[in-house]
Amino acid sequence: MRRPSLDADALARLAPDLDVEVLGTAPSTNAVAAEQARAGAPEGRVVVAEHQTAGRGRLDRSWEAPPRSSLTFSLVLRPTVPAASWPWLPLLTGHTVAKVLRGAGFAGAAVKWPNDVLVEDRKVAGILVERVDTPSGPAAVVGVGLNVSQAQDEIPVPTATSLALESGAEPDRTTLLVALLSGIREAVDAWQAGGPEASAHLRSSYTAACATVGRDVRVELPSGETLVGRATGIDASGRLVVAGPGGETVVGAGDVVHVRSATSGPDQ
Numbered sequence: 571m572r573r574p575s576l577d578a579d580a581l582a583r584l585a586p587d588l589d590v591e592v593l594g595t596a597p598s599t600n601a602v603a604a605e606q607a608r609a610g611a612p613e614g615r616v617v618v619a620e621h622q623t624a625g626r627g628r629l630d631r632s633w634e635a636p637p638r639s640s641l642t643f644s645l646v647l648r649p650t651v652p653a654a655s656w657p658w659l660p661l662l663t664g665h666t667v668a669k670v671l672r673g674a675g676f677a678g679a680a681v682k683w684p685n686d687v688l689v690e691d692r693k694v695a696g697i698l699v700e701r702v703d704t705p706s707g708p709a710a711v712v713g714v715g716l717n718v719s720q721a722q723d724e725i726p727v728p729t730a731t732s733l734a735l736e737s738g739a740e741p742d743r744t745t746l747l748v749a750l751l752s753g754i755r756e757a758v759d760a761w762q763a764g765g766p767e768a769s770a771h772l773r774s775s776y777t778a779a780c781a782t783v784g785r786d787v788r789v790e791l792p793s794g795e796t797l798v799g800r801a802t803g804i805d806a807s808g809r810l811v812v813a814g815p816g817g818e819t820v821v822g823a824g825d826v827v828h829v830r831s832a833t834s835g836p837d838q
Contacts, residue, residue, distance in 0.1 A: 641747055645755075660699040663697045720734065797819055
């Protein structure tokens with residue numbers, strides 16, 4: 571498989587308002603971007619790795635993909651919204667990634683609460699947003715890992731996929747990266763500037779696009795307990811509402827280990 575490198579010149583030309591650094595290899599783009607944020611990197615700094623050797627997901631789950639087979643990048647933001655609204659950042663990011671993929675022809679792209687993007691119910695991307703304390707105030711590092719050209723034998727679990735597997739062709743990673751970065755920045759700016767009305771719209775739009783809502787789910791909690799019920803919605807804080815035998819329970823992303831379909835296997 572050819573797997574061409576990202577075109578740094580095209581990135582600079584197509585995304586002039588973003589400061590994009592392309593690294594050949596990095597353990598974790600989130601870790602590099604966090605270091606740069608602490609050193610004063612402004613909003614809009616982007617770190618991309620052609621090969622990420624120690625990628626981290628939610629709850630410090632690790633993963634690695636072959637060089638140039640994915641888009642792994644981290645964006646530094648310096649949010650102006652109250653800290654109580656920050657839990658919406660990973661949801662907004664995943665929702666935007668899914669919208670960009672639908673615009674690129676992947677009609678089945680959807681979000682799985684809290685931080686996965688699916689194509690036809692198979693995971694194609696994960697989101698990790700981390701708060702970083704810096705001398706000039708808190709920053710958010712928004713990390714995205716998107717499977718682009720992996721073959722079936724390069725996918726770690728049968729419930730994951732890549733864009734190439736879904737379409738039969740490898741999308742141009744440079745063009746797709748520009749679309750993702752532009753989409754995320756525009757969505758964040760609109761959300762921050764729009765006040766309560768924009769927040770209400772994000773909640774409604776995310777809920778409509780969320781593949782988790784309306785399904786029977788099994789929520790694994792850190793205590794070892796399991797909550798089984800119907801996912802009925804997303805509350806104003808971005809938490810999942812689950813209707814179970816004892817009534818409605820609201821769970822936040824930091825309160826769960828896994829959220830799976832009630833009928834799925836362990837890797838879903």
